[in-house]
């Protein structure tokens with residue numbers, strides 16, 4: 191297989207990049223290990239997509255404040271300046287996403303936004319965007335969309351990336367490409383309790399790092415404060431596929447619900463956020479997540495009180511999820527923090543260029559600098575859209591060059607039974623215990639040692655086997671190591687990276 195541009199990943203970032211490169215005349219192949227739109231996190235996005243509403247300065251200030259002094263201001267400028275046009279040109283004019291509102295849009299509000307500026311479709315925005323995007327690529331462009339196909343490793347030669355080795359149905363073949371753009375999403379599968387879909391195994395970040403590309407800000411892993419938890423003990427054991435595993439999160443309760451007036455109460459029925467932050471329940475995510483965790487430990491549970499919100503009318507999708515999982519919203523929705531988003535990733539410039547020649551990255555796997563130490567709500571779809579387009583344009587126009595590719599055809603596509611499940615369980619336990627919402631130097635040292643051992647055990651198998659789940663396990667472990675290492679090297683608590691006096695299990 192050959193292409194001018196190989197895009198890996200079919201979330202909002204991969205689709206945006208593929209569309210822009212196709213517009214620029216490139217021959218684009220988009221491969222995805224997904225078999226359905228909901229395998230991508232983009233499908234799961236609830237609250238929506240932020241726009242500037244003609245006031246980029248206010249939007250910029252909110253992004254910078256949430257990022258806690260660690261954003262790249264130039265990247266934030268790019269994001270806010272391009273937001274309104276990108277949303278209109280792609281999502282509204284080309285895809286026809288039916289954002290809520292009659293004559294005028296119904297702009298929502300979420301934590302740490304100073305204004306109502308979030309376009310949404312109920313609280314299921316991703317589900318309204320992604321299937322339209324994929325269908326548009328298939329029917330209105332020349333992009334070749336190839337499903338159920340996983341990139342296992344990048345093909346590199348003398349510092350230049352020439353495509354990737356692709357696994358499909360147990361067979362491994364190279365795709366030689368003029369440029370390669372990673373848009374593989376987040377790393378949630380490395381954690382015990384996550385809001386991410388099971389395929390969020392950090393493949394792009396790990397493949398890039400293993401090929402020698404720079405990564406940055408890996409310690410800034412965002413935890414969402416209000417994941418619904420039906421079984422707070424997390425009785426669900428690791429499954430056969432790398433999944434959310436222990437402490438499974440049935441669904442996320444969007445910040446938009448707090449934006450409409452819902453409040454958090456601890457096990458004694460008391461509100462606690464007004465004492466913690468001037469913005470109370472709408473404080474930045476890291477502040478709310480730590481408070482929720484602390485009150486759960488002190489009082490047994492935290493519930494989201496939605497009595498002040500027309501919940502079923504305003505959030506019919508979430509009301510349905512509550513019914514499905516036996517949660518009565520009138521009694522308050524039981525919530526806990528869960529791993530949600532990677533602020534760091536493959537270090538890229540504002541056109542998505544990574545530190546290796548002809549390697550590009552966009553979306554959650556990329557570190558553009560817009561999120562700093564903590565992402566502002568509803569800016570991730572926007573980041574994928576804006577920077578995905580820029581990266582797609584910049585990556586168009588390279589011809590594939592002849593290159594020798596590794597031959598893995600004789601490798602065994604199988605794995606011993608339970609191998610990946612057992613090791614994923616170890617990985618998630620380590621990450622949740624020591625590299626979670628609060629970290630200690632001692633915990634990070636233990637995590638580093640345990641993860642290095644785990645990586646060694648996994649590497650012994652990747653030498654001779656090509657099972658997709660083995661590579662996913664390797665990638666999630668590499669991401670775990672990168673997070674643990676970056677956290678250990680940063681002794682300043684900031685945003686999502688919080689050093690505590692003692693270690694807690696999460």
Ligand SMILES: Cc1cc2nc3c(=O)[nH]c(=O)nc-3n(C[C@H](O)[C@H](O)[C@H](O)COP(=O)(O)OP(=O)(O)OC[C@H]3O[C@@H](n4cnc5c(N)ncnc54)[C@H](O)[C@@H]3O)c2cc1C
Pocket residue numbers: 198199200201202203204221222223224229230231232233234235236237238239240315316339340341342373374375376385386387389393394442530531552553554555567568569570571572574
């Ligand atoms: C429950 C939930 C709610 C959220 N709500 C919002 C919101 O309201 N607004 C907002 O802005 N953000 C929200 N986010 C965050 C946002 O959805 C994600 O950060 C964003 O969609 C990531 O987009 P992406 O294109 O980078 O990755 P994804 O959408 O995750 O796509 C990654 C793609 O890469 C594929 N892939 C991965 N590895 C490989 C491989 N090795 N080979 C081939 N394909 C591969 C995957 O199958 C997938 O198709 C939410 C996240 C969650 C979990």
